[in-house]
Amino acid sequence: MRKGLAQRLPWQDIGFEVCGSVENGKQALQYIRQNPVDVVLCDIVMPVMTGLELLEALRGEKITTRLVFYSAHENFQYIQEALELGAANYVLKSASYHELIRVFTKLLTEMDEQNPDAAKTQEKILSYNEKIISIIKIYTQEHYRDISLEALTSIVHMNADYISKFFKKHSGIYFSEYLIRVRMLKAAQLLDQVEHKTYQVGEMVGYSNAFNFTRAFKNFFGVTPKQYRSQKLLIPTYDPDVFSPEDIRPPQ
DSSP: OHHHHHHHSOTGGGTOOOOOOOSSHHHHHHHHHHSOOSEEEEOSSOSSSOHHHHHHHHHHTTOOOEEEEEESOOOHHHHHHHHHTTOSEEEETTSOHHHHHHHHHHHHHHHHHOOTTTTHHHHHHHHHHHHHHHHHHHHHHHSTTTOOHHHHHHHHTOOHHHHHHHHHHHHSSOHHHHHHHHHHHHHHHHHTSTTSOHHHHHHHTTOSSHHHHHHHHHHHHSSOHHHHHHHTOBOSOOOTTTOOGGGOBOOO
C-alpha cells in the first residue's frame, strides 16, 4: 500500500514530492529528525511506534511537520485523539484516492497562504473550527442510525442550537442535510446488497417508518429505493463530502 500511494497518486501535479517511505513510526521519527519534511501520511496502528505516538513525539520536540492519518480504523476515540493532538486530517481507507488528493490540495493551499507572523491567531481559529467540523462529520458517519444534535453536545461541548449554526457556517450546509446525505449514501450501498429488503435498509439507516424512508430516498436520488435497485444506477462515490447528485449515471 505504501508503494501504491507513493507511485500512483499524482503528487507532483498537486505540488508535493515523495521524499521517503518507512515501515513504522520510529523510523519516520528518525527520518524527520534528519530531513526537512512538510507532511507525513501515515497509519494510526503501526509496529514499534503508533501514529499517535509519532505525533506526540513530534510535538514534544517542537517539530512542525504536519500529519495526515490514513487509516482503516473508524474508532472514534482514535480520531478524536488524533485531531486533539493536532493532526492535519484523518482520512479513512474506505475513502477514494480523490479524497486524499482533495485533502493534500487543501493542505498545500493552507501552507502557501500561511504567514508565520501575522496569520498565526487566525490560523489557529480556522484550524480549531475545521477540527470540530471534522469530528462532527466523522461521528455522524459512524452513528448515522441514531445520531442527533443532542448526542453531539457531549462530544464537541456545544449546545444543540449552537452546533447547528456552527456546522452551517463552517461547512456550508445544515447538519440535517449532511445527515440525510450520509444516510442516503449508506442506504444506496445497502441496496446494492440484494439480501436486504428495502424496508430493512430504511431501518438500518435510521428510518423506522418505511414511507418516510422511501420519501427521503426519492427526494435525494429522484427515484424510490425499488426503482434505484431495478435501474442499477451508478454512483461514483459514497463519500458524503465529495458526492454530487449530478454525478449519478445510468448503467452502461
